[in-house]
Amino acid sequence: MRLNKNIAILSVRAAAILLALSRVASPAVAQEDCNIPDLILHLGEIAYIDHNGEGPTPGDNRILTHSLFSENGEEVGVVHAMSTILNSPSQEGTAIYVKGVFYFDDGKLYWTNTQTLANPRDTDTSTADQVETVVTGGTGAYQNARGVFFLSPVEQDQYSLQFEIFCNG
Numbered sequence: 001m002r003l004n005k006n007i008a009i010l011s012v013r014a015a016a017i018l019l020a021l022s023r024v025a026s027p028a029v030a031q032e033d034c035n036i037p038d039l040i041l042h043l044g045e046i047a048y049i050d051h052n053g054e055g056p057t058p059g060d061n062r063i064l065t066h067s068l069f070s071e072n073g074e075e076v077g078v079v080h081a082m083s084t085i086l087n088s089p090s091q092e093g094t095a096i097y098v099k100g101v102f103y104f105d106d107g108k109l110y111w112t113n114t115q116t117l118a119n120p121r122d123t124d125t126s127t128a129d130q131v132e133t134v135v136t137g138g139t140g141a142y143q144n145a146r147g148v149f150f151l152s153p154v155e156q157d158q159y160s161l162q163f164e165i166f167c168n169g
Helices: 002-025
Strands: 039-049 061-070 075-085 094-104 107-117 131-138 146-155 158-166
Touching (some): 039 075, 061 094
Antiparallel strands (some): 039 061, 075 094, 094 107, 107 131, 131 146
16 A cells, blocks of 8 residues: 555656656747837937046947837837947947847847947937847747847937847747
């Protein structure tokens, strides 16, 4: 009787362990609502942090907060980003590494890119070029998000965003 009881306990524990492991190892479930329509980014605040006091040098940062709007003008989210200067200015500009997150009501979308700025100390403007940005993940409706989006200047303080992302793991 005692042997059967021990076997039953071990069987229950083994089943619980297998169930827990199957949840960890199972493939991600595709998200049905991962598509993001084209958006308009309005420049907000840009702060420049000069760590060396001698103009743009590697390690200096730009901290950015912007607003996101639908094409019909409804505010749909916020952008927070931080860029770090990678090298000293050259004729082409200053290379920066940017990492950021879009905050939407139904989740967050994480992204990163590198780009060149003419003057990273200019906190009134962002890039003048179209930038292809890699989507690195997300939460909520954007869990397991991958793909790219394109940021293109529209006006001095506005950019269009076109997304090519998927969330099926």
